[in-house]
Amino acid sequence: MIKTSIARKVAMALSGLFLILFLGQHFTINITSVFSDKLFNMLSHFMGNNPLVQFILQPILIFGVIFHFVMGFVLELKNRKSRSVKYVTFKGKANASWVSRNMILSGIVVLSFLGLHFYDFWVPEMNYKYVEFLPQDPNRYYSELVHKFHSPVRVSIYSLSFIFLSLHLYHGFSSSFQSVGLNNKYTKGIKLLTVAFSLMIPIGFIFIAIFHHLNG
Amino acid sequence: MNLTLKIWRQANADAEGKMVNYSISDVSPDMSFLEMMDMHNEQLIAKGEDPVAFDHDCREGICGMCSMFINGEAHGPDRLVTTCQLHMRKFKDGDTITIEPFRANAFPVVKDLAVDRSAFDRIQQAGGFVSVNTSGNTQDANAIPIDKHDADKAFDAATCIGCGACVASCKNASAMLFVSAKVSQYSLLPQGKVEATDRVLNMVKQMDEEGFGNCTNTGACEVECPKGISLENIARMNNEYLSATLKA
Numbered sequence A: 001m002i003k004t005s006i007a008r009k010v011a012m013a014l015s016g017l018f019l020i021l022f023l024g025q026h027f028t029i030n031i032t033s034v035f036s037d038k039l040f041n042m043l044s045h046f047m048g049n050n051p052l053v054q055f056i057l058q059p060i061l062i063f064g065v066i067f068h069f070v071m072g073f074v075l076e077l078k079n080r081k082s083r084s085v086k087y088v089t090f091k092g093k094a095n096a097s098w099v100s101r102n103m104i105l106s107g108i109v110v111l112s113f114l115g116l117h118f119y120d121f122w123v124p125e126m127n128y129k130y131v132e133f134l135p136q137d138p139n140r141y142y143s144e145l146v147h148k149f150h151s152p153v154r155v156s157i158y159s160l161s162f163i164f165l166s167l168h169l170y171h172g173f174s175s176s177f178q179s180v181g182l183n184n185k186y187t188k189g190i191k192l193l194t195v196a197f198s199l200m201i202p203i204g205f206i207f208i209a210i211f212h213h214l215n216g
Numbered sequence B: 001m002n003l004t005l006k007i008w009r010q011a012n013a014d015a016e017g018k019m020v021n022y023s024i025s026d027v028s029p030d031m032s033f034l035e036m037m038d039m040h041n042e043q044l045i046a047k048g049e050d051p052v053a054f055d056h057d058c059r060e061g062i063c064g065m066c067s068m069f070i071n072g073e074a075h076g077p078d079r080l081v082t083t084c085q086l087h088m089r090k091f092k093d094g095d096t097i098t099i100e101p102f103r104a105n106a107f108p109v110v111k112d113l114a115v116d117r118s119a120f121d122r123i124q125q126a127g128g129f130v131s132v133n134t135s136g137n138t139q140d141a142n143a144i145p146i147d148k149h150d151a152d153k154a155f156d157a158a159t160c161i162g163c164g165a166c167v168a169s170c171k172n173a174s175a176m177l178f179v180s181a182k183v184s185q186y187s188l189l190p191q192g193k194v195e196a197t198d199r200v201l202n203m204v205k206q207m208d209e210e211g212f213g214n215c216t217n218t219g220a221c222e223v224e225c226p227k228g229i230s231l232e233n234i235a236r237m238n239n240e241y242l243s244a245t246l247k248a
Helices: A005-035 A037-049 A051-081 A103-131 A141-148 A152-179 A187-215 B033-046 B118-127 B148-158 B165-169 B176-187 B196-209 B220-224 B232-247
Strands: B003-009 B018-024 B068-070 B096-101 B109-111
Touching: A005 A037, A005 A051, A005 A141, A005 A152, A005 A187, A005 B196, A005 B232, A037 A051, A037 A141, A051 A103, A103 A141, A103 A152, A141 A187, A152 A187, A152 B232, B018 B033, B118 B176, B118 B196, B148 B176, B165 B176, B165 B220, B176 B196, B176 B220, B176 B232, B196 B232
Parallel strands: B003 B096
Antiparallel strands: B003 B018, B068 B096
16 A cells, blocks of 8 residues: 555655654643753653553654655655656746755754754663663753753754754645645645644744753 | 747657757747747748747647746746747747756657657546446436536536646656546546546556656645646545545
């Protein structure tokens, strides 16, 4: 089923929507760090130690991320191959937005950011729990977060990456609904939701990074 | 008007092509684009040169034959028109106009600006029809009640002339708008619903085999379509395809 162009398009959309859901959940937890270090520690400890999250949801999430970018590259290569001789003059901006034409670029930036993000948080976390088997400390998460945002370089990289995430979401969110066959009276609402989500979530993440940089 | 034309010249499907510059003078703003091309060809013939090959037929925007990529856009800078409906008043004296064939591996160049769009015919043959028993007892189509909204949507989809501007404009050379219009025009009507499952599966299969790219919802096809075929058709086809896959 995944071999046909529409099946791949739908798979891309569904994995994207799944990642959007995860992003919303991730943001909800992270924003608590601005208001209450205790609440943030409690939620992070739960997410980091609940067996359902750790051994079922986390592998699904990692699979979702890998599937989304691998399928993205597969589709990009196929698309490039379908026009071997390029136009001398191609006015792409006359009929399509920059973001919709450059999803691969914004996707690559977001993927690179994920590499840094995994290096910053996920790898140390895995090392803490499953390599060094250090004792549980439910109060360590907030200080680890704040520590990461001491560096202005890291805050800048995070902020820049979130701008690209915003661009990626701006096309990807509503596009996913079109891909799964939803283009009806709700489309206007979905487009409004897309604008709100693609602005609020990345701006919120940038705010969290800058907040901890300034107050850490 | 005096113009510079940059035209893709390619002797045949196997030959190397290149852009060639020409100067053309005394072009009337009231000429259609194809009339300007005719005038240019007459001048080339008078000079003993090979005229530029390009597709055209009805010259009134309904046959879907004309297929030029003008100044970076399918059918030129105007909206909701085919190349034959484009007029020279859209250009200014002294302009340079770039004219290329529709580009896609599934649309190989035959000569100069003429491309082979038989891939569309094969997609249509794969399922873009309603099987009718013509034994003499055929039911009058007008006797079947059809919801007005569905009839309108089916008619809108059926206005697709299969020119290929959607493929030419799409950065991925995707044929989804064309195929979805053909799928929609039948599946929205009771006569077409009977074969809807096989139709969508077979047409999508053929589309993939022809080597078109994947749709990434940029919407360029809808903007450049001379008949204003809506992206709603692509969503409908995706929906139908998913249902058909589960049924098959």
